[in-house]
Amino acid sequence: MKSRLLATVCLALCAAGLPSCHEGRPEAYPAPPVSFYREYVIVETARGRTRVDGTYYFRSAADEPLEIAIHYPFPVDRHHLYPLRIGARQLVDGEWKPLGYTRSATGIDWSMAFEPREERAVRVEYVQEIRRNHAIYIVTTTKQWGRPIEVAEFEFRIPADLSDVQLSFEPDREEVRGDTTLYYMKRTDFLPDEDLTVIWE
Numbered sequence: 001m002k003s004r005l006l007a008t009v010c011l012a013l014c015a016a017g018l019p020s021c022h023e024g025r026p027e028a029y030p031a032p033p034v035s036f037y038r039e040y041v042i043v044e045t046a047r048g049r050t051r052v053d054g055t056y057y058f059r060s061a062a063d064e065p066l067e068i069a070i071h072y073p074f075p076v077d078r079h080h081l082y083p084l085r086i087g088a089r090q091l092v093d094g095e096w097k098p099l100g101y102t103r104s105a106t107g108i109d110w111s112m113a114f115e116p117r118e119e120r121a122v123r124v125e126y127v128q129e130i131r132r133n134h135a136i137y138i139v140t141t142t143k144q145w146g147r148p149i150e151v152a153e154f155e156f157r158i159p160a161d162l163s164d165v166q167l168s169f170e171p172d173r174e175e176v177r178g179d180t181t182l183y184y185m186k187r188t189d190f191l192p193d194e195d196l197t198v199i200w201e
Contacts, residue, residue, distance in 0.1 A: 033062040034114060036142075037150045044157040045135040045198060050080075052137075053125045060114035067114070072124060073107035075136055083126040091121040133162075137196040148191035156183040156198055164201040168194060 038057035043050065060066060076082050086108060088099040099122060101110040112120055135156070142149055158165060160181045171183040185196075 032068070032146065033060060033066060034068050034112075035059050035061065035147060036145050038152070039149060040153045041137060042155045042157065043135055043137055043198075045200075046159055047133070047162075048129060048131075049127060050130050050135045051125075051127045053123070055121060055123045057119065057121050058112065058114075059119045060117055062114070063116050065113065065115055067111055069109065069111050071104075071107055071109050072101075073141075074126070074128065075138065076106050079130060079132045079134065080136075081129040081131070083128045085125075085127045087123075087125045089123045091123075096123060133200045135198045139190070139192045140195055142191055148189040149187075150190075151186070151188055152190040153186045154184070154196065156196075157181075158183070158198065158200065162200040166199045168197040 035058065036056065037059050039054060041052065041054040043052055045051075072088075074080070074083055082105075086101075086103075088101050088108065088110065089096040090099040090112075091097075099110055101108040108124075112122070114120060137154065139152070156167070156171075158181050160176055160179050165181070167183060169185055171185050173182075173184040175182050175184075183198075
């Protein structure tokens with residue numbers, strides 16, 4: 001019987017909040033056998049809420065089966081409440097199927113099993129009530145994976161009638177679609193030092 005490797009990693013994803021899912025771990029440590037190598041994240045903001053829809057891609061470099069535990073944190077504080085709705089799915093044989101998870105005070109957790117050299121995809125969606133005009137996608141926790149994300153793409157969709165919109169990043173493209181302004185950014189070898197935020201009046 002093949003042995004199963006076990007690893008625990010923190011998913012550095014959209015709206016990933018809070019300092020670290022591994023308090024007390026050293027700043028630098030070896031990359032895990034599974035890489036988080038690509039993401040496409042849509043963040044829709046409006047007065048009073050933020051909706052996130054992210055698709056995340058993983059790749060095992062191991063020559064034997066392994067299972068990892070993943071924590072997906074939310075930015076929960078007095079301005080950003082725990083999400084009202086959460087959905088998680090995994091791609092299985094070309095179809096998106098429900099992914100079982102458990103809730104914690106600051107996020108959700110799930111486990112993923114990989115065959116040797118297997119690639120997997122997960123989609124997480126949630127809607128969060130916010131009490132200030134501020135949306136955030138925390139990307140600095142990408143460092144916990146020990147390597148850059150090969151390709152990271154983001155869409156921030158903001159009502160066109162919001163004023164004094166301030167971005168913490170330089171978008172590659174800005175366009176108006178009906179009553180929505182879309183800011184798109186694509187980065188390769190993405191290992192950021194600052195988080196992506198949007199503030200508006």
